[in-house]
Every structure is written in C-alpha cells, then in structure tokens.
Amino acid sequence: MYFVKSPFFLRWLYPRSIWHMPRSEKKVYLTFDDGPIPEITPFILDILKKYQVKATFFCVGENIKKNPHLFQRILQEGHQVGNHTYNHLKGWDIDDDSYIDNVAQCQELTQTDLFRPPYAKAKKSQLKKLYNNYRVVMWDVMSGDFDQSLSPEKCLQNVIPNIQNGSVIIFHDNIKAIPRVEYALPKTIEFLLANQYQIERFE
Structure with missing residues (x-):
C-alpha cells in the first residue's frame, strides 16, 4: 500500500518534514530514490541531460560503494544527492541507535544535509534526532514506479x-521501476517543460 498523494495525516504526524516546496512558485522538484545502480541510473542521467534539468538523488550507501563511478557522475552533472540510509532500512523495524548509525554510515559517502527515510517509514523518535542535522524530504507526488503490477501508462x-x-515528485532508481521510469520520466519532463514549470534540485 502506498499513497500517490501524501495524505494529510502523514503530514500532520511529521510536520517538520518537507512534503512540498512553496506553492507560490511554478517550480517542481524531481527526486530519485535507491540508486545508484548500473541498470537504470545511466538512463535517468541521460534523460536529465537531454532535457537539461537537474534533480536530487537520494542514494543508498551500499549502492554508492558498489557503483562509485555512477555516484561521481551524478555529482559531476550538477545534481544534488541525499542520504537514504546505508542499507535501505525501514526505521519501524529497527532500534533508534542502529538506524541513526546506519544513516551516519551513508553520510560518510553522501556528505549532505538532505535525508529521506526509505519507505517513508521512520519512527518519530528517529526523525527527532535526524532533524538536528538534516532536512527530511518526503513527497507530495508518488509515481508508484516500483509497483510491478502498475502499467507504465498508469504510472504516468x-x-x-x-x-x-x-x-516534490518521487521516481525510483531501482530495478523494479525500470519499465515505468523509462516510459514515464521523459513524458513527465516534457509535460512540465511544456507547461512552463521550472524543474529544480534541492539546494
């Protein structure tokens, strides 16, 4: 179960997290979770370069370790990175100290003040500690690209x-999402540009 639009009760539970940016400006923020991996990250980067837009990649530490060249390409091409834990942990299933340590392990590689909890599932006690050092970025539009029962057209x-x-739009930089990202990402960017949206990364 996942929410395409972030529901009010989640925003109420986690009011210090960033669910969207100011509504007064015609800007949107493309974000990608879980990478970098060789199966899809190069495609995403090629599409972003083709349309000359920047995005934010919430990276998993162990994937950075496995694919340092892709992580460097993300940075070299002017994109922002965020921390997505070292092992893609679900905070609800782990004690606070272990979770914070795992975030810190990823932070050694990402060196960022942006954090997004995998699955959007972190305990309030964990986030309370993380708010001291990070801007916690959630979302208000979930593509659902990780859902293998979803058609590419429905994802769009x-x-x-x-x-x-x-x-704040979430796509996924992982194997499960590949056919939906390949279809929906370029069409999303084309829609945004055609409708005069500025596509931004987090600063």
Missing part, C-alpha cells in the same frame, strides 16, 4: 494530474 497518470506548484 499517477504523476501528471497531481502536480502542483512546489510538488
């Missing part, structure tokens, strides 16, 4: 009608 339909000024 999850995104386009839900975009607003300031939207």
Whole structure:
C-alpha cells in the first residue's frame, strides 16, 4: 500500500518534514530514490541531460560503494544527492541507535544535509534526532514506479494530474521501476517543460 498523494495525516504526524516546496512558485522538484545502480541510473542521467534539468538523488550507501563511478557522475552533472540510509532500512523495524548509525554510515559517502527515510517509514523518535542535522524530504507526488503490477501508462497518470506548484515528485532508481521510469520520466519532463514549470534540485 502506498499513497500517490501524501495524505494529510502523514503530514500532520511529521510536520517538520518537507512534503512540498512553496506553492507560490511554478517550480517542481524531481527526486530519485535507491540508486545508484548500473541498470537504470545511466538512463535517468541521460534523460536529465537531454532535457537539461537537474534533480536530487537520494542514494543508498551500499549502492554508492558498489557503483562509485555512477555516484561521481551524478555529482559531476550538477545534481544534488541525499542520504537514504546505508542499507535501505525501514526505521519501524529497527532500534533508534542502529538506524541513526546506519544513516551516519551513508553520510560518510553522501556528505549532505538532505535525508529521506526509505519507505517513508521512520519512527518519530528517529526523525527527532535526524532533524538536528538534516532536512527530511518526503513527497507530495508518488509515481508508484516500483509497483510491478502498475502499467507504465498508469504510472504516468499517477504523476501528471497531481502536480502542483512546489510538488516534490518521487521516481525510483531501482530495478523494479525500470519499465515505468523509462516510459514515464521523459513524458513527465516534457509535460512540465511544456507547461512552463521550472524543474529544480534541492539546494
């Protein structure tokens, strides 16, 4: 179960997290979770370069370790990176100290003040500690690209009608998402540019 639009009760539970950026500006923020991996990260980077837009990649530490050349390419091409834990941990299933240590292990590689909890599932006690050092970025438009029962066309339909000024859009930089990302990402960017949205990375 996942929410295409971030529900009010989650925003109420985690009010210090960033769910969207200011609605007053016609800007949107493309974000990618879980990479970098050789199967899809180069495609994503090629598409971003083709359309000359920048994005934010919430990277998993062990994937950075396995694919340092891809991590360097993300940085060299002007994109932002965020911390997504070292082992893609679900905070609900682990004690606070172990979770914070895992984030710190990833931080040695990412050196960023941006964090996104995998699955959006972190305990309030864990986030309370992380807020001291990180901007915790959630989302307000979830593509659902990781859902292998979802058609590429439906993935695109999850995104386009839900975009607003300031939207934070999540795609996934992982193997499960490949056919949906390949279809929906370029079409999303084309829609945004055609409708005069500025596509931004987090600074």
